[in-house]
Amino acid sequence: MSTLNYQESPLARDSAIYSKVVPAGDGWLHRIEAGQTLRIVDLEGNQAADTFFFNADNLKERYSAQDTIREQGGIYLTTGTRLQSNLCRPMLTITADTCGRHDTIGGACAAESNMVRYALEKRFMHNCRDTFLLQIALSGLPLTKRDLAHNINFFMNVPVTPAGGLKFDDGVSEPGKYVEMRADMNVYCLISNCPQLNNPCNAYNPTPIEVIVWD
Amino acid sequence: MKPLYEETLPGGAMWSMRIPRGLALRLTALAPGANVSALLYNAENPLDRLNIPDTLKALHTAKLTRGHVLMSDMGNALASIVEDTLGWHDPLGGHSTAEMVASAFGEKSYQAARNDFFRNARDNFLIELSKSGLGIADIVANVNFFSKVVADDDGRLAYVGGHCPEGASITLRTEIPVLVVLANCPHPMHPPGAYPNVPVRVELAACAVPGPDDFCRNFRPECGRALALAERSLICPPSISDLPLP
Numbered sequence: 001m002s003t004l005n006y007q008e009s010p011l012a013r014d015s016a017i018y019s020k021v022v023p024a025g026d027g028w029l030h031r032i033e034a035g036q037t038l039r040i041v042d043l044e045g046n047q048a049a050d051t052f053f054f055n056a057d058n059l060k061e062r063y064s065a066q067d068t069i070r071e072q073g074g075i076y077l078t079t080g081t082r083l084q085s086n087l088c089r090p091m092l093t094i095t096a097d098t099c100g101r102h103d104t105i106g107g108a109c110a111a112e113s114n115m116v117r118y119a120l121e122k123r124f125m126h127n128c129r130d131t132f133l134l135q136i137a138l139s140g141l142p143l144t145k146r147d148l149a150h151n152i153n154f155f156m157n158v159p160v161t162p163a164g165g166l167k168f169d170d171g172v173s174e175p176g177k178y179v180e181m182r183a184d185m186n187v188y189c190l191i192s193n194c195p196q197l198n199n200p201c202n203a204y205n206p207t208p209i210e211v212i213v214w215d
Numbered sequence: 216m217k218p219l220y221e222e223t224l225p226g227g228a229m230w231s232m233r234i235p236r237g238l239a240l241r242l243t244a245l246a247p248g249a250n251v252s253a254l255l256y257n258a259e260n261p262l263d264r265l266n267i268p269d270t271l272k273a274l275h276t277a278k279l280t281r282g283h284v285l286m287s288d289m290g291n292a293l294a295s296i297v298e299d300t301l302g303w304h305d306p307l308g309g310h311s312t313a314e315m316v317a318s319a320f321g322e323k324s325y326q327a328a329r330n331d332f333f334r335n336a337r338d339n340f341l342i343e344l345s346k347s348g349l350g351i352a353d354i355v356a357n358v359n360f361f362s363k364v365v366a367d368d369d370g371r372l373a374y375v376g377g378h379c380p381e382g383a384s385i386t387l388r389t390e391i392p393v394l395v396v397l398a399n400c401p402h403p404m405h406p407p408g409a410y411p412n413v414p415v416r417v418e419l420a421a422c423a424v425p426g427p428d429d430f431c432r433n434f435r436p437e438c439g440r441a442l443a444l445a446e447r448s449l450i451c452p453p454s455i456s457d458l459p460l461p
Contacts, residue, residue, distance in 0.1 A: 002368045002369045002370065003369050060351055060352060064309070065268070065356060066307065066308065066356045066357070067309055069307060070307070070372065070403060070404060073371055074371045074372055075307070075372065076369075076370040086351070088312060101370070105268060105271060105272075105307070106268055106272050107266065107267075107268025107269055108268075110288060110289075112287075112289045112290030112291075112444070113266070113269045113272075113273070113286075113290055115290050115440060115444060116269070116273050116286060116290045116437050116440045116441045116444065117272065117273050117437055120440060120443065120444075129288075145262050146352045146353065147352050149355050149356070150267065150355065150356050158272075159370070160277040161277075161366075162365055162366065162367055162368065164303060164365070165275060165276060165277065166271050166272065166274075166275050166276050167275070168272070168275075
């Protein structure tokens with residue numbers, strides 16, 4: 001196992017302005033103002049929090065996985081990572097991380113990708129993209145599937161080998177591990193708390209996460 | 216392969232074409248050091264577009280080569296890589312912008328250099344996509360043909376220079392009608408120096424649709440299922456082959 005980068009947060013729980021438990025398989029769309037800090041807590045361990053961001057003041061500007069990993073020169077997201085937009089501007093900065101690293105190469109599960117990855121019969125299982133699509137459809141924001149690009153998988157471990165292989169390793173997260181990020185611009189945060197039942201990464205048991213916001 | 220169509224893209228050029236199912240699209244580097252940034256869309260529904268994460272996780276790979284199937288986010292095989300002389304094409308590095316090109320290679324404006332000005336992949340994508348009614352929201356993760364980016368054990372990324380010799384080629388077989396958008400522009404991780412100005416030949420030729428023994432279909436079970444979904448999506452082809460894009 002390569003290096004994991006641990007950084008605790010100084011923020012006290014009782015000074016938070018917002019918190020919510022997002023059950024396994026549910027979605028969450030929330031506006032976060034520039035300067036506010038978002039913490040995502042893996043309450044029971046080895047859960048995947050599929051997360052995407054839009055600039056709240058220009059919805060065409062959105063999180064970009066390729067720009068984020070290229071600009072920092074590495075594929076893992078952890079403390080110090082600046083989450084870049086498709087216009088190559090920092091949207092948020094990861095300020096604390098007790099998990100050690102997170103994935104942004106693996107994307108989100110979808111009905112169709114489940115058919116490709118597992119079996120054509122898997123079409124009718126709940127999946128992250130359905131959650132994303134429903135959240136943006138219900139939001140009242142002028143967002144459609146066209147605006148959804150490739151997300152972050154907080155708490156997921158997807159190593160790339162020097163030979164160019166991609167692995168889905170056992171998670172490096174545990175109950176109570178968290179990642180925290182400060183918004184560099186006003187953003188909408190879109191989360192699907194992954195309902196995947198076909199992948200041993202979460203021991204076939206999706207679990208809740210908690211989202212906490214500080215001013 | 217007897218080309219039905221042939222064109223040479225100068226360094227910095229942009230190109231797009233709606234290509235029916237069952238054609239071979241071959242790209243050939245006419246000098247060392249090519250990079251072609253590419254996006255693919257289902258030509259009948261551009262919301263169904265290349266999805267690099269879905270492709271990589273289905274194939275368990277962080278590079279692209281022969282046998283791999285480029286998959287859409289609706290599970291369709293868009294195109295399969297049927298020939299490849301290089302063994303590694305980059306799906307991670309993204310594409311260049313005007314700022315990146317100026318920072319790596321300096322400024323060369325149209326006013327100073329006329330059509331030898333330094334172009335970038337982002338502007339080229341936006342121009343070509345606009346011709347099909349598409350725009351910045353349709354720019355998702357792209358492939359960089361002819362380039363190699365490796366990750367070490369700690370995930371640190373490095374651009375590998377000298378990867379693409381003159382004559383390197385890759386051939387894609389279209390599995391459904393696709394819109395292919397190309398930008399023959401430097402890789403965004405190319406080291407600073409002279410702007411790499413590498414012509415690339417584009418050829419289209421007839422090609423058999425994949426049978427049961429096809430190499431790509433059997434490369435991994437996921438490839439076979441993406442091809443099956445693509446074939447299933449063609450059960451009800453549009454009655455008008457040239458549907459307007461949204």
